[in-house]
Amino acid sequence: MRIGFIGLPKSGKTTLFNALTGSSATVSAFATGRLGPNLASVKVSDERVEKLAVIYKPQRQVYPAIDIVDLAGINEGDGRADAFSGDLMKLARTVDALAIVLRNFQTEASSWQVPLEDLKKIEQELLLADLIIAEKRLEKVEAGLKKGSGGSGGASGLKAEQQVLKIVVEALNEGRPLRELEFDENQKLITRCFQFLTQKPAMVILNSGEASTGKNQDVLQVVSQRYRSVEFAGQLEMELSQLDIESARAFMEDLGIKESARDRLIALAYEALGYISFFTVGPDEVRAWNIKRGATALEAAAAIHTDLARGFIAAECFNYDDLIVAGSDKEVRSHGQFKLVGKDYMVRDGDILSIRFHI
Numbered sequence: 569m570r571i572g573f574i575g576l577p578k579s580g581k582t583t584l585f586n587a588l589t590g591s592s593a594t595v596s597a598f599a600t601g602r603l604g605p606n607l608a609s610v611k612v613s614d615e616r617v618e619k620l621a622v623i624y625k626p627q628r629q630v631y632p633a634i635d636i637v638d639l640a641g642i643n644e645g646d647g648r649a650d651a652f653s654g655d656l657m658k659l660a661r662t663v664d665a666l667a668i669v670l671r672n673f674q675t676e677a678s679s680w681q682v683p684l685e686d687l688k689k690i691e692q693e694l695l696l697a698d699l700i701i702a703e704k705r706l707e708k709v710e711a712g713l714k715k716g717s718g719g720s721g722g723a724s725g726l727k728a729e730q731q732v733l734k735i736v737v738e739a740l741n742e743g744r745p746l747r748e749l750e751f752d753e754n755q756k757l758i759t760r761c762f763q764f765l766t767q768k769p770a771m772v773i774l775n776s777g778e779a780s781t782g783k784n785q786d787v788l789q790v791v792s793q794r795y796r797s798v799e800f801a802g803q804l805e806m807e808l809s810q811l812d813i814e815s816a817r818a819f820m821e822d823l824g825i826k827e828s829a830r831d832r833l834i835a836l837a838y839e840a841l842g843y844i845s846f847f848t849v850g851p852d853e854v855r856a857w858n859i860k861r862g863a864t865a866l867e868a869a870a871a872i873h874t875d876l877a878r879g880f881i882a883a884e885c886f887n888y889d890d891l892i893v894a895g896s897d898k899e900v901r902s903h904g905q906f907k908l909v910g911k912d913y914m915v916r917d918g919d920i921l922s923i924r925f926h927i
């Protein structure tokens with residue numbers, strides 16, 4: 569899973585990136601901000617893995633990771649100037665979700681602090697970036713249809729693409745992000761190729777100054793009408809992340825911070841993306857995996873390895889909560905909570921799976 573931080577210049581993206589990943593990328597009050605993207609991977613800790621490790625005593629515990637990309641600031645008008653075709657926007661198109669960072673603090677270098685206006689500007693730029701791509705493609709498709717050249721999908725393929733692109737262009741022109749539209753499976757397949765920014769799940773991080781953190785309910789309320797959101801005191805979180813674990817814990821207690829920014833962002837990302845966790849257990853490793861809510865046993869198998877999906881026979885399945893209550897998988901079996909499920913079984917959060925397969 570990859571999350572891209574996007575926001576206006578100097579909104580504190582790199583500060584937050586450092587806070588969340590424990591990195592020390594350059595933060596600056598004055599530079600143009602076009603330093604290139606920072607990339608880091610953070611481990612998604614899950615206390616269930618630790619509890620499972622107590623039971624199975626594996627050689628190692630493995631956690632999923634989230635990649636975080638700190639994209640450079642979008643400048644207003646970038647869309648128009650076609651700056652979105654640059655490498656950074658290409659990178660933005662590859663992320664699974666966007667985290668929109670809003671500046672809600674003042675510094676000596678700048679007193680600007682209008683988070684809701686900034687949000688509008690960012691939304692505008694994202695809409696525009698998608699519109700440019702959709703319109704360009706629509707023109708080509710229509711030219712192709714006129715010439716009668718069907719391309720690889722034949723004329724019917726082009727017609728289907730034309731129909732989707734028309735819907736897309738109309739929505740974007742009305743200021744509607746594509747994530748609000750309902751596409752059927754075929755249309756989804758077509759839109760997926762374009763990696764539209766406004767079709768990605770998005771969340772908002774309100775990056776507040778230390779003094780005002782916790783007092784921005786009005787802003788958060790407006791934001792939460794359209795996005796899952798969280799408030800961070802970015803600067804403070806960055807300083808905390810640079811302390812050793814013990815001192816950080818003591819500081820957090822003093823400040824009344826219960827959960828680290830990293831844990832809160834991960835929880836938010838899971839919600840925004842609709843992810844759940846399942847586990848595999850054994851003497852080698854206890855491991856947590858992510859899949860989309862609603863995914864099947866077959867998709868879970870594919871997340872582990874394509875071979876498991878290819879040769880899928882069945883999955884042995886029981887749930888973490890039952891295991892913790894029962895104490896061992898033997899007890900789980902004797903309670904009748906151990907199931908053999910087929911490929912269409914819908915995996916639940918906390919399921920412990922073992923895939924039977926044959927190639």
Ligand SMILES: Nc1nc2c(ncn2[C@@H]2O[C@H](COP(=O)(O)OP(=O)(O)OP(=O)(O)O)[C@@H](O)[C@H]2O)c(=O)[nH]1
Binds near residue numbers: 597601
């Ligand atoms: N007071 C305060 N200052 C912050 C906070 N977050 C960032 N800053 C300051 O704001 C300035 C810009 O922060 P960066 O993290 O570099 O912002 P950015 O969005 O990465 O900027 P570009 O990459 O240049 O677009 C720096 O001087 C930071 O120290 C915050 O939460 N509170």
Ligand SMILES: [Mg+2]
Binds near residue numbers: 583601
């Ligand atoms: Mg930066």
